[in-house]
Amino acid sequence: MTRRDLTRLLAGFLLLQLAAPVAGDTTPEAEKWLAKFVSVFERGPFKVDYNANLDLAAMGLTGTLTGNYAQADRTHSRMQVEIELKTPPEMAAEPVRMKVLSVVDGTTVWTEMDNPALGGRQVIKAALADADKVDESASVGIDPSSLDPVAQLENLSKTMDFEIVERAGGKVTLRGKATADTSSMLADLGGPGAAFIFVLDEKTGFPTELRADGENPFVTVTFDNLEFPKKESLPAGLFEYTPPEGLPVLDRSAQKD
Numbered sequence: 465m466t467r468r469d470l471t472r473l474l475a476g477f478l479l480l481q482l483a484a485p486v487a488g489d490t491t492p493e494a495e496k497w498l499a500k501f502v503s504v505f506e507r508g509p510f511k512v513d514y515n516a517n518l519d520l521a522a523m524g525l526t527g528t529l530t531g532n533y534a535q536a537d538r539t540h541s542r543m544q545v546e547i548e549l550k551t552p553p554e555m556a557a558e559p560v561r562m563k564v565l566s567v568v569d570g571t572t573v574w575t576e577m578d579n580p581a582l583g584g585r586q587v588i589k590a591a592l593a594d595a596d597k598v599d600e601s602a603s604v605g606i607d608p609s610s611l612d613p614v615a616q617l618e619n620l621s622k623t624m625d626f627e628i629v630e631r632a633g634g635k636v637t638l639r640g641k642a643t644a645d646t647s648s649m650l651a652d653l654g655g656p657g658a659a660f661i662f663v664l665d666e667k668t669g670f671p672t673e674l675r676a677d678g679e680n681p682f683v684t685v686t687f688d689n690l691e692f693p694k695k696e697s698l699p700a701g702l703f704e705y706t707p708p709e710g711l712p713v714l715d716r717s718a719q720k721d
Contacts (some may be wrong), residue, residue, distance in 0.1 A: 494626035494638050500669030501617075501662075509536045510692050512670070516685040518549075526550050529685075536695055539592060540703040541568045567705035568592060572717070574705040587707045590716040617671060624660065631666075638662040639677060665690075 490498065504510060516529035531545030542565075549560040562579035571592055578585040624640030631637070640660045659677035664670065668690060675684040707713050 489625040491627045493628050497628070497636050497638060497664055497669060498626060501664060501671065504668065504670050505535070505538065508692065509534070509695050509698060510690065511535075512687050512691070513689045514685055514687050516683065519680070519682050524552055534698070534702060536698060536703060539568060539570050542566070542702055565705075567703060569703050569705060574707070576705075576707070576711075585711060587711055587713045588716060589707075589713055594717065617674065626662070629661075634666050635672065636664045636666055638664065 511532070511534040513532045514529075516527075518525070518527040518529070520526070527547065527549040529545060529547050531543060533541065533543045535541040544566075545564045547560075547562040547564070549562075551557045560579070562577065564578075565574075565576040567574045573588075573590045573592055575588040575590075576585070577588065624642055626638045626640045629637050629639045638661070640662060642659060661673070661675050661677050661681075662671050663673040665672050670690055671687055673684070673686050675681040
């Protein structure tokens with residue numbers, strides 16, 4: 465697996481690094497549930513755990529992602545994730561393992577990445593206002609936000625056309641049809657489908673599962689242990705970060721367009 469292949473796969477690990485939001489054909493009923501989901505990001509602190517399985521047979525790759533996410537508000541969050549990517553046994557390649565810690569402290573996004581295949585352990589620093597500006601030539605070529613399923617869930621809700629397919633057992637199931645730009649990316653990454661299934665909890669509106677549509681989904685993400693703690697009960701220092709001594713820090717805040 466080349467550095468280019470790994471970078472490309474990680475940047476679209478959950479195939480959620482999608483096009484900018486566009487006006488779509490989401491049904492009014494589905495729109496209500498999507499609005500309830502998005503409102504979770506504004507209602508106050510929340511925490512959630514997640515697990516993902518990836519099966520991209522066309523690229524000869526499988527992978528898993530395990531992580532957790534905590535948010536006090538839009539400018540204070542913490543994400544920890546571990547990723548493992550595997551190739552078929554006949555390729556005799558060692559699994560690629562990667563750890564990511566991302567902390568948003570109110571003004572700055574700190575991302576600590578640990579992967580020998582992508583330059584070892586390093587820290588990326590960016591002003592929160594510029595966090596969406598990724599300069600691939602000056603870093604490992606990965607936008608840390610693409611490794612955050614919670615943030616990308618919100619992206620998906622704005623870049624696909626949704627309809628309700630089922631409402632039962634305290635769950636609401638939505639099917640999101642990919643827009644033209646999204647479909648193009650799925651094809652580029654070897655994804656066999658052009659739709660995603662959202663399974664939302666009726667009480668909270670937050671997804672319990674996200675998967676590609678079809679009998680053998682190439683990506684499945686489950687969300688567990690959703691909590692809405694009081695802000696004062698969050699651990700002190702949860703949204704603070706100081707780079708370990710001696711660790712290289714790439715400061716994107718100083719970069720110019």
